[in-house]
Structure formats: C-alpha cells, structure tokens
Amino acid sequence: MEKFTLGINLVICMSTIVVKGIVMFYSGINFMDTAYACRKKYTASDHAKYGIDRYLKECKKFNKLYTLAWLMSIAITFVPDILNLIITGEKRYPFLIEFPAFVHADSNFVYPFLYVYLAFGFSSSTVSMVTFDLLFFNLITVISMEFDILGQEIRNLKDVEESNIPKELRKIHERQIDLYEIVDKMEKYFALPNAYNFFMISIIMCFFAFVLSTSTDSSDTMKNAVYGGSTLFQLYLQNNFAQLLINASENIHYAFYECGWENFTDIKSKKALIMCLMRTKKPSSVTLCKFGDLSLEQFRYAMLRAYSYFTLCLNVYRKS
Numbered sequence: 001m002e003k004f005t006l007g008i009n010l011v012i013c014m015s016t017i018v019v020k021g022i023v024m025f026y027s028g029i030n031f032m033d034t035a036y037a038c039r040k041k042y043t044a045s046d047h048a049k050y051g052i053d054r055y056l057k058e059c060k061k062f063n064k065l066y067t068l069a070w071l072m073s074i075a076i077t078f079v080p081d082i083l084n085l086i087i088t089g090e091k092r093y094p095f096l097i098e099f100p101a102f103v104h105a106d107s108n109f110v111y112p113f114l115y116v117y118l119a120f121g122f123s124s125s126t127v128s129m130v131t132f133d134l135l136f137f138n139l140i141t142v143i144s145m146e147f148d149i150l151g152q153e154i155r156n157l158k159d160v161e162e163s164n165i166p167k168e169l170r171k172i173h174e175r176q177i178d179l180y181e182i183v184d185k186m187e188k189y190f191a192l193p194n195a196y197n198f199f200m201i202s203i204i205m206c207f208f209a210f211v212l213s214t215s216t217d218s219s220d221t222m223k224n225a226v227y228g229g230s231t232l233f234q235l236y237l238q239n240n241f242a243q244l245l246i247n248a249s250e251n252i253h254y255a256f257y258e259c260g261w262e263n264f265t266d267i268k269s270k271k272a273l274i275m276c277l278m279r280t281k282k283p284s285s286v287t288l289c290k291f292g293d294l295s296l297e298q299f300r301y302a303m304l305r306a307y308s309y310f311t312l313c314l315n316v317y318r319k320s
Contacts, residue, residue, distance in 0.1 A: 016200055017125045020132040020193045050152060055145045062141075063134055066237070070130050073230045078119050094118060133234065136190055140241040140286075143186070146179055147248035147284075151255040158260025165264065169272045176252070176279060183245070183284040194238065195288035201235045202302050204228075206309035213314065235299060242286045242294030253280035 047053050077094050084090055091111050153172060160168055208228035256277045264270050285293040292298055 016193075016197050017129050019196050021128050023132075023189065023193050050149045052145070052149075055141065059138060059141050062137070066134060066137070067130055069233065070126055070230065074123055074126055077122065081115075094122070132193070133238070136194070137237065137241050139186055140245050143179065143182060143284075144244045144248040146175075147245075147252060150175055150179065151248075151251045154252065154255040154259050156259075158258075158263070162265060165266065165269045166272065169269060169276065173272065173276050176276060179249075180279070180284060183249075183286075187286055191287055191289045194286065194294060195291060197238070198235070198288055198294070198298070198302065201231055202305045203309065204231050205235075205303070205306035206313060209306070209310045210313045235302060239294050239296050239299035243296045246283045246285050246293070246295060249280070249284035253277070253283070256280065 042050070042052055081092055081094055084092065093115065150172065153168075157165060157168060157172075205228060208231065256273060259273070261270065261273055264273070285295070287293050288298070
C-alpha cells in the first residue's frame, strides 16, 4: 500500500511538471510579452516615492529563498542514501519504485548509473518546476506593485489642481485598463497548469499524510515529510500570491473613495471617476480554469479535501 500511494504521488508530481513544461515551451514568447507589458518607466524620484526598490528587494530575496528550499529538498532526497551507502554499504534507490531484477540496487554495475540518472531526472524536473513557479510569483508581484502604485496615484488626486484632474484621470483610466488586460493575459497562460496543480495537490497531500501515518522506516518518513512539506509550501505560496493580487486590485476600489472626489466641481471629472470606479467592482484574480479563484480561501478548501481523502484511505487501510 505504501509503495502504491508513493507511486501515485510520483506519477502525479511528474505529470504536473510535464504540464508546466509544455505550457512553458509553447507559451514562452507570450510570457515574455506579458512581462514586457508590465514595464513602465519610473524615475529615481518615483522609486523613492512609491518604494519600488523595496518591492524589487523583497522579490529577489524571495526568489533566493524559494530556490534554496527546493535545493534542500533535492539534497534531503539523495544525501541520506549516499551517506547510508558510505556508512553501512547498503544500496538503495531514492524512491520506492519496483525495478526489474537486473537493475536491482545490489547490482554493482547498474546501480551507480541508474542512481545518477534518477538524481539528474529529479533535479532537472525540479528546476523546471521552480522556474515556472518563480515566473508566476514574480509576475504577480510586479502586477500587484503596479496596482499599489496606481492606488497611490488615485489618492494623490486630492493634491492635484482642479484643472489637471481630467488629464490625470485619463492616465489613471488608461493604466487601469492596461493592468486588467495584463491580468487577463496571465490568466490565459497560467490557468490550466495552476488548476491541474491545485486539484492534484489535494490527492498528493492525502497520500503523503497516509504514508507518514503508516510508515515504520525513519529514513522514508523523513523524505516523505520533506516532500509533503514542500508540496504544501508550494500550494500555499501559489494561493498567497494570488491573494496578494486580489487585495491589491481591491485597494483600487477604496482608493477612489479617498481621492477627494467630494471636492471636484467639474461634472466631467466626476463622471470619469464613476466610470473608473465601475471597473473596480470585481477585483482582478487568477482562476482555476473558471472553477474558482486562487486565494487563501481556496487553500483552506484544498486542505479540507485532503484531510477527507486521508481519513477515507486510513479507514479503508485499517479495515483491510
């Protein structure tokens, strides 16, 4: 049962990476176009005014930490087996996979080559997944930053001269439309892999929890704990960054109420403001192929589903 559940997890994880890899391969140019669409020229004073350097610094810091976390998971996957081989001489593969007899771990000739192949395959797949995830996280961060900056520009309308307000509102309106279009483009290319990853992780977390509750091997328990923790961490970040986008776009709605609109005397300015406000009624978000929005609320539902699947598997296992 343990080998069966781990086998399913491995298949699901690899299929998720394949889906992300295919999307990356066929939509790479589109991703670059979306990234270029986010670009806006800011002066040095703008960097200080809007705190852009702080966003960039936090983004770089996160990229390093996220990459380091997955590098540690790779090390934990393979280093214990290598240390065990050096100390005890016992040969074992990093995954509970049933290999044919001629490639058994006891084979002195085949074992090192197959082990290196498994390590390379796992590592390269992880790098592909991390690249895809960081692209998604960084795009979300930049778009959220642009929404925050737009919110500040809207609030600053109260300090603008009455004669310049129509011009500033046109700029705000144009940037608002641009940001919504960028989110729609990103949604188009990320919806499928994010949806597949989201729904499959509920099953993965269920099986990892089941293996952890039934396993008696301390080494395998540690590995499965790392796999499960990494998967949970990835799902949480996916939903947390999507929530940041929702929050940033929602703040635009409230920014219009704080722009000093009650002091506007020009009727055209008030109508333009109402048109901009109407566009903020629904916050921008990344969906799961229209099955719902990625958010922390969806993360909670995913954990509840995983727990339900886990209790079902455990009850069936105990009765068998």
